[in-house]
Amino acid sequence: MASSQMEQDRSNYYDIVIVGAGPVGLMLSTILARWGYKIKHIDNRPEPTATGRADGIQPRSLDLLRNMGLKSAIMAHKPARVYEVAFWDPPTSGRGIERTGTWASCPEFIDARYPFTTLLHQGLIERVFISDLEKNGVQVQRPWTITGFSSNEQANPEYPVQVELEHVDGTAKESLHAKYLFGGEGARSFIRNQLQIGVTHKDPIAYVWGVMDGVVITDFPDIKIASSTDSDWNPRKTASEADVQESAKKILHPYNIEWERVEWYSVYPIGQGISDRYTLDQRVFLGGDACHTHSPKAGQGMNTAFLDAQNLAWKIHAVEAGFANREILKTYEPERKEVAETLLSFDNRYAKLFSQRPPPADTVKAATDSHADNKNHEDNAFIKTFKESCAFTSGYGVSYGPNALNWSPEHLAKSPLIHPKGTKLSTGRLFINSxxxxxxxxxxxxxxxxxxxxxxxxxxxxxxxxxxxxxxxxxxxxxxxxxxxxxxxxxxxxxxxxxxxxxxxxxxxxxxxxxxxxxxxxxxxxxxxxxxxxxxxxxxxxxxxxxxxxxxxxxxxxxxxxxxxxxxxxxxxxxxxxxxxxxxxxxxxxxxxxxxxxxxxxxxxxxxxxxxxxx
Amino acid sequence: MASSQMEQDRSNYYDIVIVGAGPVGLMLSTILARWGYKIKHIDNRPEPTATGRADGIQPRSLDLLRNMGLKSAIMAHKPARVYEVAFWDPPTSGRGIERTGTWASCPEFIDARYPFTTLLHQGLIERVFISDLEKNGVQVQRPWTITGFSSNEQANPEYPVQVELEHVDGTAKESLHAKYLFGGEGARSFIRNQLQIGVTHKDPIAYVWGVMDGVVITDFPDIKIASSTDSDWNPRKTASEADVQESAKKILHPYNIEWERVEWYSVYPIGQGISDRYTLDQRVFLGGDACHTHSPKAGQGMNTAFLDAQNLAWKIHAVEAGFANREILKTYEPERKEVAETLLSFDNRYAKLFSQRPPPADTVKAATDSHADNKNHEDNAFIKTFKESCAFTSGYGVSYGPNALNWSPEHLAKSPLIHPKGTKLSTGRLFINSxxxxxxxxxxxxxxxxxxxxxxxxxxxxxxxxxxxxxxxxxxxxxxxxxxxxxxxxxxxxxxxxxxxxxxxxxxxxxxxxxxxxxxxxxxxxxxxxxxxxxxxxxxxxxxxxxxxxxxxxxxxxxxxxxxxxxxxxxxxxxxxxxxxxxxxxxxxxxxxxxxxxxxxxxxxxxxxxxxxxx
Known part of the structure; x- marks a missing residue:
């Protein structure tokens, strides 16, 4: 066969087909593109996400973006940095609201490089990835969708995945061979549905969130750092923009708030759920919102998506580059699913923590101060949950369980030199900053x-x-x-x-x-x-x-x-x-x-x- | 007169004409353009400075660039950061060279935000300014030169300066009216010569410097941080690239060095001199190399130029915006000339300091350690000169003398509330970082x-x-x-x-x-x-x-x-x-x-x- 004909025959062969260009798909694509993989990346929207909605980048995600050389592009947008969160509640007696506490987003004991949450429009964050992707020759193909796929390692050990793609208006089709297929299509994942993977809802009551981005005039003192737990605000009732604004006015009373401009506004129900599997055969994978949905309160969606993608990317690379056994791909699901499960169970405790009155100032100080002698406070439930909450909201709290990659006493490697006494490093946790x-x-x-x-x-x-x-x-x-x-x-x-x-x-x-x-x-x-x-x-x-x-x-x-x-x-x-x-x-x-x-x-x-x- | 005709008649009226687009001209132009001034900026070179030669941005200059929002554009080039300087000399006995000391570029006692020198090609630094200028509608007109000017405040109080410009090939001419004229044309300033302002050479012996930028292969351990004081290297003799390379090889012996690529190379004489005046009438000003030339050793040229421009810019603005008396323009020359004079006299002491053997380690420690009890060392000439040297090379050492702007006991303001006891702030010095x-x-x-x-x-x-x-x-x-x-x-x-x-x-x-x-x-x-x-x-x-x-x-x-x-x-x-x-x-x-x-x-x-x- 002539070489050019050979090439043409290989033109529909890809290392990976990525469906969905949200945070998880873009992160996976960006990493693999840098490492030289041949990628087909599609998204069913005609345009990238508009600037609309702001999202929060956790301290640990910012570390990752820096490690990829993308942090300065994010920071060039001059995003807001959230160092503290203030809590406002109705007073025990009287009317209006009062500040019941302000806590650091990421207290010193976390030892984060960037102890703040970086707030930026999701569209701008995604554009940083899209621009990097284009530097590596990958264009997201829009608006295209996936209509079918199959995976058969025995029939084709090298390219076992067959994928059918189609332009959303049905005018064009493509049929591809791939080593891997990744579903990063969000909560209503076609790929997950086709694989008949169920979603287990941890919390039968779906919350409804009303979120509005805009420019306001207000005398509310903590406008840049406020979180409300007012139970009177039921966004189920607030279908219109004016209703949400009216609710906000009522919540903030006696402070005033007026809108100059509303940039983005949405009222949406959130079901808290986790996909039962992230992969069935280590060829077709799911990640991001296709695997886990939770309330926007703790700002976990995008950050969890980033880390899903990063976890999978290097393992695919280790296998495809000939370094690791294909078996390590089996560690993706347990590592990332456990994180999602811990997050969701934490989400409930977090909500409970903040629906209570904050404890006395010295308890908060004991919880946040790395110098304080915490021996006397170890049993305090508030401190325990608060510390966990900081670990989670910073992203530094992720801990992967024992497996071949993360040594434990059950590991096959038994040398007595392993895990010397005194080490403060935990396997499966982040390397400590220094x-x-x-x-x-x-x-x-x-x-x-x-x-x-x-x-x-x-x-x-x-x-x-x-x-x-x-x-x-x-x-x-x-x-x-x-x-x-x-x-x-x-x-x-x-x-x-x-x-x-x-x-x-x-x-x-x-x-x-x-x-x-x-x-x-x-x-x-x-x-x-x-x-x-x-x-x-x-x-x-x-x-x-x-x-x-x-x-x-x-x-x-x-x-x-x-x-x-x-x-x-x-x-x-x-x-x-x-x-x-x-x-x-x-x-x-x-x-x-x-x-x-x-x-x-x-x-x-x-x-x-x-x-x-x-x- | 119709409005459009009026406008046309005013089209050759400018707030300022700036000649020369090196560091001083670009800084002045960039600041004034941001504040809305109408600027004619010319340079006699057809193109901006090529990337060639690297220049060092001092810690204080980096503060200034950050204050202008330009630091991230500089840092986007991933410049080298020089934290330490190493000194190598021939040993007292034996052959070759040995490291006689490594000192922090900017020790802790300086309390700088960025305790390092930022090394970047001069052309890239200049492009950051040019790009900012263009955002504010100012284009440097090239290759154009100044052929004449006059200044007469009585004849035209508003636009007293008349300037004649010409394309370098003589094909076009412009005649302008301006409020100010600025000469940032470098050491051979036409404007300075026309004003018959002399240059006083502080040091009759002109040094000859050989400088080479390139990519090398070497086993010399401090290649990124080395400074040599080997008296055998006489660049007067080294006219060719090969000669400079041969000299470097000889100096570094017994270490090896090979060149992969030479990016830029020059051998040039440096006369250490200061212009006798920076202005005669507070309408035509000089700054940068037109006012002061010194050895590249202490890396002062560009940084001094930046601060000349910044000093002049805000004073012109204060006067033209109606806030300050025109008299404050008279403070430009004494403030900046004293800095240049101190720098030059320091330059000689600095050279002497480094031609001696470094003192014992504990003396260096006393000089650099902000915690050390320096009482016992105050008389030590080395420590004194070393501390001054750090202050100068960081840019934090500038101290403007008393005048209307910088309060002193001789100031007209006599309130006893001024300069309360205990303050560690010095008038005429930088506000302390916090x-x-x-x-x-x-x-x-x-x-x-x-x-x-x-x-x-x-x-x-x-x-x-x-x-x-x-x-x-x-x-x-x-x-x-x-x-x-x-x-x-x-x-x-x-x-x-x-x-x-x-x-x-x-x-x-x-x-x-x-x-x-x-x-x-x-x-x-x-x-x-x-x-x-x-x-x-x-x-x-x-x-x-x-x-x-x-x-x-x-x-x-x-x-x-x-x-x-x-x-x-x-x-x-x-x-x-x-x-x-x-x-x-x-x-x-x-x-x-x-x-x-x-x-x-x-x-x-x-x-x-x-x-x-x-x-």
Whole structure:
């Protein structure tokens, strides 16, 4: 067959077909497009979302956007930043309303980089993704819809999914072959319905929300930060714009409010539900509102969608690039479904928390103050729920359960060096934020942001005291170079041609190494203190020499925050999406690399290490 | 005369003609264009500066760019950030070179928002300005040059300057009338020459500098942060690119360096000199390299140019908008010339400092550590020069001498309330940076950045303890409303039509008020705690409730940093360019406003206040 004919025959073959260009579809598409995948992305609306409705980007989502290099495009719109929420209620006696409390959106104990919610019109957020997509050659095809699909791995192991697409006016059709199909079509998902996947409604009573964006004139003092729990406002009754405005006037009385302009307005019922499955065969996946719907109160919809997409993207990449077993795709549903379930159950407790009167100021202080001695307050239900609420509304609270990726005592990797005593890192949770000084240019950087979202695992080698770990580091380098190590097993095929400017993946597309010493920057000499394999990552060598008022006695704050020994260090494996996979002691001999080989062997495509060789 | 004919006759009348589109001309043009002035801006080069040469933006200049809303456009280019400088010298014995010290570019004691130098190609920096200019309808006319000018205030009081312009190929000419002419043409200024203003060379020996930008391969550990003082490198001898590369190789030995690509390369002599005058008649002004040339070592050229332009821009605006006496234009030359002179004399001491061996580590630590007890080190010449050097290289060291704008005991304003005991603010120096919480939206903000560069004076009313200052604040509001107050004297003509969205200048284009209480945010009720005139600036009310590790005992850190009483507060007048004009106690009665009336009377266009009425 001639090459051009071959190509033509392959023109309707795609790595993935993505249906729906809301937050979840756009995030998935944007990530996979950057990693070079061939994408067909459709949406049944003729135009992207109008600027209309504002949505809140959580602190953790902003971290993710920054890790993708998209944060500055978001911030260029000068979005509002919500640092506090104020609560207003009718007084116990008398009329009108009074402020019953103001709480930080993201108190200090969360240790977020951006302790605020970023408010921006959803359409503007989506445009940031669409623009990035277009840079990578992907156009969302509109207005097109999906009319059918089937999936059969046995008939076509490489492209098992067949997808039928159609222009919404029926004037054109396309029939495609794909490796994957993703349904990000929102609550009324065609794909979910076709798969006959049910939705379990956690809360039989559907809420009705009235939301209005506009420009107002008011003397209400907390206009930019208010949340109302007035039970008199029943938006079921408020069908018209004027009715919603009248309700708001009544709620805010004795304060005045007048509308200059209404930009967007909607009254809509929200059913709180979760899809029973996120995938049936690890070929056709669902995400975002197709999987979970909840009240807009906690602002979870878009943020949960982002993280669904990120979770799935790197796993598809790990499988398709030949690094991981196809089995890891089975971790998508339990990891993300548990998050959705926890969110919904939390949503109810959250509502209950705020329908009560806030507790005394000292209890709130104990809940929010990271310095306070909370020992006496541990049993306080308010503090517990409040802390959980902050963790959820910031996005920092996500915790993935044990599986091959997230080590636990039940994991197949059994090395006693795993999860050393004292570590404050939890597997399945985010890598803790820390400031360090980059050695090559003395820049103060955020360590957790140093490796961009490139699909690679991030191995943070905390080197402790150079004089005490030099032999352990040398042994670590030697054992990495062992040809059965996880590292050597996935070396780049173009190893000899890699540019010396390559910072992150000079050896392998699946790993980036960062080395952090408990030393001052001028004391570190890259060529002297690091084994050759780590020294190659010269842009990823750091001094743990920044002070932090919360750790006044720490010699090395980043080591201390992670709970790693300031003298002996330790190795932290962080998944490509920023969650901790495993923590291993840094020791002399082969133990550290052996333990890592054990860990990676459980989900990698190749047999690794001496230990595995002996099995 | 018909209106259209009138307009045509006025078409060659401009507020200002700006010659030269380097840093000083572009900054001046950008600021004045934003404030609505009619500008003719020419440059004799056919194209803007190519990206070629990198230039360093000082921390203080970055503050200014942020105040203009241009910082994000600069940062979008992902410039290098220089946090440290490393010094390498031949060892006392042996061969090659060794690192003799690494010092922070901007140590903590400077208290800069951005403690680093931002390195970016000059062409990219200039394009940020050009793009902003174009948004305001100003195009730099190229390649055009100035061929003559005259200035005669008696013949034409409104447009006293006559300017002759010509296309560089002589094919077109323009003859213009202008209120001002600005020469930002660089070291060989035509305007300066025509005015027969001499240049005094501070240092008879002109240095020759060889500079090369490119992409290199090297094992030199500090490649991103190195500065060499090797006396063997004599760039006078190095005329060719290959010669410069050979010199660099020799200097860096035993480390290797190879060039992949050379982007820009130049060997040029630098004469250190200052123009004897910056203006003769306050109509034709000079600035930037036309006024001062110095070695590129301390990276002062562009930054000094920026601040020349900013200094002149707001003064022209204050005069032309009818607020200030024309006399204040006379402060431009002494303020900016003294800065240039101090810089040049410092430049020599700086060079000397770095040609010596660095002192012992503990001395450097004492110099850089803001916590260290420096009492024992005050006499140490190294520490003194080092601290000065940091102040200069950060841009935070500028100090304008006493004049009508910068209060001193010799000032005509003699109120005993002026410059209360304990204040740490110095008139003629930058307003001290501080973090506060904005009341309306609970955002943590940088107080010194809250008022954009809009030509208005910034009045910071530190309100201390609300319960102790409520009467003083009420009296302050009442006295502001007195019709002879500085504030009432310059009310907007369109006062009744001002939008309620106007945040900064609801009453007057010449003032913005900010009120800061030593209280926690929820304790502040704008409508209850502020007099009506201040309450109108609802977006400029702040809680001084942020903690700072350097002020562990302060109840209100911003008050404490300024040296203002945490109970009684005080009023700080900051010039439109960010430098402190005067500090006045906040007292009950008319004293505070009387003192401010006295201060403003010395340079305002109207007689102000009861005190002045009695004179």
């Amino acid at each position: 400031n360090v000084t980059r050695v090559v240019d003395a820049n103060v950087v955020h360590l957790e942001q140093e490796v961009p979202l490139n699909g690679a695992f991030r191995l943070f080698v905390f080197g402790g005291d150079i004089s005490k770990t030099s032999r352990a580091l040398r042994d670590f380098g030697n054992n990495l170079n062992n040809k059965r190590s996880f590292y050597s097993a996935y070396l780049r095929e173009d190893l000899g041609q890699v540019s010396h400017h390559e910072k992150h993946n000079p050896h392998s597309h699946f790993f980036t190494f960062c080395t952090i010493f408990a030393a001052r920057r001028p004391e570190i000499e890259i060529s002297r203190d690091l084994p050759e394999v780590l020294a190659r990552y010269r842009d990823h060598v750091y001094a743990d020499d920044r002070s932090d008022a919360r750790f006044p006695d720490a010699k090395a704050v980043a080591h201390a925050k992670m709970g790693l020994d300031e003298d002996l260090g330790g190795v932290v494996v962080v998944r490509p999406d920023g969650y901790v996979g495993v923590v291993v002691s840094l020791v002399e001999g082969s133990g550290t690399v052996d333990a890592l080989n054990e860990y990676f062997s459980t989900f990698c495509s190749k047999k690794l290490g001496e230990v595995m060789a002996q099995l | 973090n506060v919480t904005r009341v309306v939206d609970a955002n943590v903000v940088h107080l010194e950045q809250e008022v954009p560069l809009n030509g208005a004076f910034r009045l910071f009313v530190f309100g201390g303890d609300i319960s102790k200052t409520s009467r003083a604040l009420r009296d302050f509001g009442n006295n502001l409303n007195n019709k002879r107050s500085f504030y009432s004297a310059y009310l907007r003509e369109d006062l009744g039509q001002v939008s309620h969205h106007e945040k900064h200048n609801p009453h007057s284009h010449f003032f913005t008020f900010c009120t800061i209480f030593a209280a926690r945010r929820p304790e502040i009720e704008i409508s209850r705690d502020l007099p009506e005139v201040l309450a109108r600036y609802r977006d400029h009310v702040y809680a001084d409730d942020r903690s700072d590790a350097r002020f562990p005992d302060a109840k209100a850190v911003a008050h404490a940093k300024m040296g203002l009483d945490e109970d009684l507060g005080g009023v700080v007048v900051v010039r439109p360019d960010g430098y402190v004009g005067v500090v006045v106690s906040l007292v009950e009665g008319s004293g505070t406003v009387d003192a401010l009336n006295e201060y403003f009377s010395t340079f305002c266009s109207k007689k102000l206040g009861e005190v002045m009425a009695q004179l």
